[in-house]
Amino acid sequence: MAKNEMKLWWLVTGALLSSIGMSFIWPLTSVYLHNRLGISLTMIGIVLLFNSLASVLGSYLGGYLYDRKNPYHLLMGGVIGAIITLIILIFFHEWPAFGIILFFNGIAGGWNLTIVNSIGTSIKSQDSRYVFNMLYFAQNLGVVIGTSLVGFVYSISVTLLFVIATCLFLFFLIVVIFKYRPAANVTRKRADDGSISKYDKKQLPQPNALLLTTLFVSLLIIWTMYQQWDSNLSVYMTTLGIPLRDYSFLWTINAGLIVVIQLIVNWVDHYHENLIIQILFGIFMVAISFVTLIFAKSYLYFVVSMITLTIGEATAFPTIPALVNSLTPVEAKGLYQGLISSWAAAGRALGPLFGGIIIEAVSYTSLFVIASVAIFLVLLSVALVWQLLQAKLIIYR
Known part of the structure; x- marks a missing residue:
């Protein structure tokens, strides 16, 4: 393994935790808004559309900033952002607060996914196909685990879903703080040395x-x-x-x-x-x-x-x-x-x-x-x- 290189195992662990946490939220949206809060299917469609657009925005911003800023700090910021939205949902999950907070949660979700995948490009000790196969596997395994549990937990309490999701992202944050620091060592031209401006023109x-x-x-x-x-x-x-x-x-x-x-x-x-x-x-x-x-x-x-x-x-x-x-x-x-x-x-x-x-x-x-x-x-x-x-x-x- 290259010196100070990010370990694939911890990157995959982060992808898994993030995927499980997010899978506690999106399968719940339609059922919760329609059956519990009485929101129309048309309005739910609009909420889901804006959640997807928020993910687009978060993905683009995360990727753009990855090339210019410290990916270690960017991922910490994204995970903290997700934690904040989930904590707010614990206490405020009525309408329209749920729909609004879901938009910001979507930004954080797209941001974190892109930063994790971008860090994957810096792992040179493994074939890139293997890196992305493992990330894809972890993200799908997270969806399987999350969606299989969400119905059971939802039947107990919707608040409990947000509590568990928050705990998962807190665990993810701890992993990031202690295990993702090598991501800051990615060797590339930065905006502060003037090299990135030359690339932008080329x-x-x-x-x-x-x-x-x-x-x-x-x-x-x-x-x-x-x-x-x-x-x-x-x-x-x-x-x-x-x-x-x-x-x-x-x-x-x-x-x-x-x-x-x-x-x-x-x-x-x-x-x-x-x-x-x-x-x-x-x-x-x-x-x-x-x-x-x-x-x-x-x-x-x-x-x-x-x-x-x-x-x-x-x-x-x-x-x-x-x-x-x-x-x-x-x-x-x-x-x-x-x-x-x-x-x-x-x-x-x-x-x-x-x-x-x-x-x-x-x-x-x-x-x-x-x-x-x-x-x-x-x-x-x-x-x-x-x-x-x-x-x-x-x-x-």
Whole structure:
């Protein structure tokens, strides 16, 4: 391990704690606001939209500042910000306070995710694919743990949820204070030595910039379509007479498969180094999952579709940050890791609205056809741009 380098184990631990803590909040929002506080579904949709936009803002700011300030202090600030919002929620979780505080919690969530991923780019003793695979695994494991506990704790007390989430982030803060100090030793040009201003004037190599733009737009489209699973598939399945518990079980399949697939992907990474092949394969599988949905009338089809979707996301999503890392200079790694989170969050924000419009205007089947075509076009675009630019790309460490 490089001298004074951030240890991957502690970075992964932080990602896990943050993910569990945030997973105590977002699954609760719709049920709590509608069933307990009597808020309309339209207003809840607006709250969730602004929460996603807040995550976009936090991701961008976190990435931008990572390249200019001390990441150790930035992460401490982000975790403290999350703790403050959660403490306020313990005492003030009525309407409209809940919706307002959720916006600021979204900023902190996007900020922390981006800073953790950006610190991951500084770990040189491990292959970047392994680093981002482990971070992706930890973040998904956190979602599994958090969402599996949230229903049980919610039945006891909503206040207890915020107390537990606060304790998790306090633990995260302690880990950051004592174990993340090596993150401050990241060697890169800083604003205070005048070097960053020279970089700002010098554009990223055009081939790199074009491929990065293609990847970011691809993330927006893929996440817009992926979000249909979170927002509209539950309604569609129940209209087919499939119980809601069976829909929930699909996410148990998703979580379990992600664990297995990550182990396989880490093993495969030892034998080949072609990141773009993994990304293209992942996008292809996501597209096939929506093709399956076009014909889905029984539960087995939805199981097959979820398995295909999970293979795709577990292959492509953690590999994209690794490829972006190799395409960006050290002075701008935080900015571009932040843009990954921002474009993905924008897709998650647009997804429910986009799906709702298509379903009301045409049908669920039309939505699945549009999603399939859109993701196949993404696949072709990424493959074409890579083929055209591959020889001209500048690869960074």
